[in-house]
Amino acid sequence: MKEIVIISGKGGTGKTSITASFAILAGSEAVIADCDVDAADMHLLMQPVIKKSVDFYSGVIALIDENKCTNCGICADICRFNAIPLVDNQHTVKDLDCEGCGYCAKVCPEKAITMYEQNVGDWFISQTKIENTLVHAKLGIGAENSGKLVAKVKKEANQIAEKEDKEYIIVDGSPGIGCPVVSSLSGANYAVLVTEPSMSGLHDLKRVYELVKKFNIKAGCIINKSDINLDMTNKVIQFLKEESITHISSLPYDESFTKAMTVGETIVEYDHSELKDLLVKSWEIVKLEVN
Amino acid sequence: MKIAIASGKGGTGKTTLSTNLAAFFADKNQVVLADLDVEEPNSGLFITGKTEQIDVKYKMIPEWNEDTCTLCGKCQENCNFHAVIRLGSQILVFPELCHSCYACSELCPTNSLPMVKQRMGELKHIKSGKIDFIESRLDIGQEQAVPLIGQTIHYIESKFPKKTLKIFDAPPGTSCPVIEATKDVDFVILVTEPTPFGLHDLKLAVDTMVELGKPHAVVINRYGIGNNDVVDYCVENNIPILAKIPNSRKLAELYSKGELVYKELPEFKEELQKIETYILNLEIE
Numbered sequence: 001m002k003e004i005v006i007i008s009g010k011g012g013t014g015k016t017s018i019t020a021s022f023a024i025l026a027g028s029e030a031v032i033a034d035c036d037v038d039a040a041d042m043h044l045l046m047q048p049v050i051k052k053s054v055d056f057y058s059g060v061i062a063l064i065d066e067n068k069c070t071n072c073g074i075c076a077d078i079c080r081f082n083a084i085p086l087v088d089n090q091h092t093v094k095d096l097d098c099e100g101c102g103y104c105a106k107v108c109p110e111k112a113i114t115m116y117e118q119n120v121g122d123w124f125i126s127q128t129k130i131e132n133t134l135v136h137a138k139l140g141i142g143a144e145n146s147g148k149l150v151a152k153v154k155k156e157a158n159q160i161a162e163k164e165d166k167e168y169i170i171v172d173g174s175p176g177i178g179c180p181v182v183s184s185l186s187g188a189n190y191a192v193l194v195t196e197p198s199m200s201g202l203h204d205l206k207r208v209y210e211l212v213k214k215f216n217i218k219a220g221c222i223i224n225k226s227d228i229n230l231d232m233t234n235k236v237i238q239f240l241k242e243e244s245i246t247h248i249s250s251l252p253y254d255e256s257f258t259k260a261m262t263v264g265e266t267i268v269e270y271d272h273s274e275l276k277d278l279l280v281k282s283w284e285i286v287k288l289e290v291n
Numbered sequence: 292m293k294i295a296i297a298s299g300k301g302g303t304g305k306t307t308l309s310t311n312l313a314a315f316f317a318d319k320n321q322v323v324l325a326d327l328d329v330e331e332p333n334s335g336l337f338i339t340g341k342t343e344q345i346d347v348k349y350k351m352i353p354e355w356n357e358d359t360c361t362l363c364g365k366c367q368e369n370c371n372f373h374a375v376i377r378l379g380s381q382i383l384v385f386p387e388l389c390h391s392c393y394a395c396s397e398l399c400p401t402n403s404l405p406m407v408k409q410r411m412g413e414l415k416h417i418k419s420g421k422i423d424f425i426e427s428r429l430d431i432g433q434e435q436a437v438p439l440i441g442q443t444i445h446y447i448e449s450k451f452p453k454k455t456l457k458i459f460d461a462p463p464g465t466s467c468p469v470i471e472a473t474k475d476v477d478f479v480i481l482v483t484e485p486t487p488f489g490l491h492d493l494k495l496a497v498d499t500m501v502e503l504g505k506p507h508a509v510v511i512n513r514y515g516i517g518n519n520d521v522v523d524y525c526v527e528n529n530i531p532i533l534a535k536i537p538n539s540r541k542l543a544e545l546y547s548k549g550e551l552v553y554k555e556l557p558e559f560k561e562e563l564q565k566i567e568t569y570i571l572n573l574e575i576e
Contacts, residue, residue, distance in 0.1 A: 009331050011463045012302010016488065038464035039299045039492040060371065080392055096470055096503070101392030102371045115371075141499045142470040147434070175301040175463055176330035179434040198547035200306065200333040207331060210431040228540070229547035253540065258516045261487050 001161050002290045003154075005035075005188040007173035007181060007212075008195065009204030014224040015194045017257050018279070019172040020045040020266040025283045027130060030168040033157035034136035035150045035184045037121065042172050045266050048126030048134045056123050056137070058148045059100045060115040062093045068112035075104035075113060096142050121149055125156065133160050147179035154187070168290075177211050185212065190290040191219040192248065197232035202239065209243060219245050220289055222282060226250035246289055249282040251275065293457045293476040294570060295327075299492030299499075301463035303482045304512035304536070307546055308566075309460035310337040311553045315563045316456060317421035323457040325447055326426040327472040329412060329439045334460050335426045336549045340419025346446070348427065349408035350438045351391045355382040360403035366395035375404070387434050412439045414446060423451065436468040444475065456570070465499045473500070478573055479507040480533065480566070486517035490524060497530065506573075510566065513538040533569050534562035 006022070008015040020042055023032045034042040062083070064075075071091055076084040083097035084104060105113040120143040126134045135157040137149050154171065161169050173184035185191065191212050195205040205221070212219050221240050226233045233250065240247045252275070260270035268276050296309045305328075313324035326334035353366070353375060360382060366375045367382075374388035375395045386409055396404045411433045417424040427443040429436055440462075447457060461472040473479055479500050483493040493509070500507040509525050514535035525532050536542075537558055545552045553560045 008301075010302060010333070011300065038466050039301070039495060041300070041488045041491055044487050044491060078393070078397070096474070099390050099392060100371055101390055101394055103369075103392050103394035103398075106369060106394065106398065139466060141465060141495075141502045142467065144467045146466045176328075176436075177429065177431060178330050178436050178468070180466075181330075182434050196547070198543075199336040199549035200331075201547075203333060203336060204331045207431060214432055225543070228543050232547055253543070255516060258486050262517050264487070 001166060001169065002189040003169040003171060003187060004190045004192060004286060004290060005171040005173050005184050006192045006194060007184065007208055008175060008193065009177065009208030010195070010201050011175040013194045013196045013201060014257055016041050016172055017261065017267055018194055018222060019170060021268045021279045022170050022283050022286070023128070023132070024130060024266045024268050025280060026168055026170060028132055029166060030132060030170050031157045031161040031166050032128070032132060032134045033153050033169060033171045034134065035153055035171050035180065036174040037137045037139045037146050037149045037153065037180065038174055040136050040138060042134065043136055045261065045264060046128040046134055047264060048128045048136070050124050050126045052125040054123055055119050056121045056149055056152060057117045058120050059118050059144060060102065061095055061098045061100050061118045062102070062104055062113050063116055064091060064093055065112045065114070066090060068110045070110055072109065074107055074109065078103055078107055120144065123149065123153055123156065125160070135160070147183040150180045150183035154184070177208055181208070181211065185215050185217060188217055190286065191217050192286060193219055193221045193245070195221060195223055195236060196225045197223060197229045197236055199232070202232065202236055205236065206239065209245070218289065220248040220286060221245050222248050223250045225253040227252050246285070248285050249278050251278055292454065293459065295459040295461045295473045295476040295479045296482060297461035297469060297473055297479055297496060298463055298482045299465055299496035300483065300488055303484050303489060305463070305482050306333045306460055307552065308480070308482055308510060308512070309458055310334050311551055311559070312563055312566060313422055313458050314551050315553055315560070316567060321421050321455055323423045323425065323447060323451050323455055324460070325443060325457065326460045327440050327443060328460055328462040329427045329429045329436050329443070330462060332426050332428050335424070337551055338417065338419050338422060338424045340417045340422070340424065342415065343418050344416040346414045347410055348412050348414055348439055348442050350411045351406040352386045352389045352409045353384055353396045353404035354407045355384060356403040356405065359401045361401055363400060366399055366404055369394045369398050391438065414443055436462065437471045440468060440471040465495045469499065470503065473505060474503060476505065478570070479505045480510055481507055482510050482512055483521055484513045484517065485511055485519070485521045489517070490521050493521060494524070497528070508533045508569070510534045510536065512536045533566045536562050
């Protein structure tokens, strides 16, 4: 069983559209995990039927019992997150600022502060329109611990893949280089980097690849919208050569990406010409690379 | 006045809008532009100028002092993030898990875990005509963007008068980095595109701003592709649409070269004018 993670550094490069195409091409060989829990969009293309839905609790948050509180202010003094301001003469926890460290609860002389578990989202096991399994999640608004929710989604996907003896786990990662991305990469066998030939695309590709290198994960790259700026495409290819990253494919700028999405289809379902062929070939190359 | 340019979905044009809006505004007035997408900062690719200041930014983490430690294990008990662990006759600190709450350090009976600085990234202040451009970038391998975003905002507030217009290029998504970048602003512009992904992530972003109690409006980028669902959603929910930036391959090409686009594309400039007029008429204390 091999875990393939699709990431991009920069958002909007076509990561999810490409991941969903791979999910269709892999069919019953793969379990799919949508780890872009902040802005999970894969379900819009895979039209899953939810089979199981579970609340996700992670971390704690402070709550002040106003009957016991004497407003001595010790909690507010020690809180490094300024999360316990005086509101109408009563120290009150601002939920979005509380990090859940519990320091306040430990020093409160009146024992007026309790830490309670926080529901930070939900995760789901679903069956997609082609009847493979999608594990996905929805992070609560402003929630912390997105990295932990990513880890949970991946763990569930792994267990299912193992039990059902699947060849692949295909993971849609999130943009950036922070905790959810670190969590997506952890334990992966191969990283597909999706980029576009722009200054921003190359800049972000370099940064996210630095992170991939730290994990010692083999990587390949798909250059989307490659005909937007041929000069920049050459610079991206040059970078791939220098770093020995496999150049999986170059895809043209094509509004089929948007048109397919608008009717809730992946590109390989919608398009029947060059773009589909390129994605089929890309998936074949990824399979060769990972095995 | 502080305006954040945010979006649920990545790649909708936050940086294009932030940089061009700042430059457009700076044709006449002083403006501060801050790139708070510290994981993948891109605004700096479009703004060149004279470096005013470079600051290394640190977060505070505990450092074990073996000589005074009695191995009582209180630090491990007091850390909710498993960042301090007693292993045999050693105390191990995991900096990437540490939230700098100081509990282990200040509650240690023998003061054996003093807090020390650890580098997390770098802030750069560049002057380009009437634009003061501030960019912070997180070091690769650092997982927490929030403290660096917070320190960057603090730098800006200590440097510039309240009335100067400040444009924050926010990170994508709806989780803690976005909250940190938007929680103290006066107004939020949500950039989206008229596609199912754009709409889905816009709804999440709107829910987040409602939760934060932030006044907000929408700019639709790549207008003309996809469908009309984003417009319908905004109308139904009384969310003002400040501008519709037409879908244009030319814009994508200019962007790819790291160029500002408004001077080349009159139709884009017109949309910026609408946004500027709206911002300047906002009644904000």
